[in-house]
Amino acid sequence: MMRQDNGSRGHGRDESEEERADRRWVELLQELRVAQTGVQILFGFLLTVAFQPRFADLSSTDRNIYTITVLLGAATTGALIGPVSFHRLLTGQQLKPQTVVWASRLTVVGLFLLLCTMASALLLILRVVVDDSLALWLVAGMLLWFVLCWFVLPVWARITRPSEK
Template sequence: MSTAASSVQRPRGRNETEEERADRMWGELIQEVRVAQMGVQILFGFLLTVVFTPTFSDLSDMDRRLYIVTVVIGAAATGALIGPVSLHRLVSGRRVKPQAVTWASRLTLVGLLLLLATMICALLLILRVATHDPYVPYIVAGVVIWYVLCWFVLPIWTRRRYTSQ
């Protein structure tokens, strides 16, 4: 490739109006939320059944408290990840889609953070009950690091590395 051809700047991004961009971003966001919603709803459903098992009464006070915290955080995560659907339904047709996308994105990020906290607590509870191993906090810390790398560090690095935003 010649130096003249390599120095030509190609336009980046899409040539779309604010409304077209909001429509596209809304569709992408809803697809992303569907994946997270499925995970949090399955986890939350599982957590709700634990209290009805015969061995629940055998849990230590600490494990019961951890269970309660896990269920409450899971409920909050479920609310945050379902929130964009309610937001869209209540503002649909009001010509505020760009603002709705912004708020739905924020709710989704909060939901992901709460889902991370739910996963941490659930993993800690399960490993404490299953193994009684003193290394459980270290195992959980390793998994937390993995989640943070996959869910936040890699996306933020990619954003900074490949965009000017």
């Protein structure tokens, strides 16, 4: 049985705007749990690198790449934890739909920053392991792979979805 005032506005579900926001919030939290775990492990690893004996042997270029990587990792962490702050500070303010929108935007920013962090970390590691020019090609290949998986395929699926009747 369909409700008369379902508030779904063509979203394919019989739910109010608040119910939709609640569902989207739960889905976003699940996505963030996955991303945050990976970011925390990567960031924790990055923080320990400076205290390793071989760190002193790194070139100034590699130290600069390391510094940029740590800053990108910190920015990524901030963006992916930001939705938690939004939720906590706005709970009870009747702003759930807006909170979900802003948290979703922060998550996309966090994914972009994670892409940059991963590329930078790979560059740092691969410069130590292989020739510099090979390292650049390998990082470029991985960067393309991440962009394909994280951005191109979802956008392609969105564009090519069957039209609603």
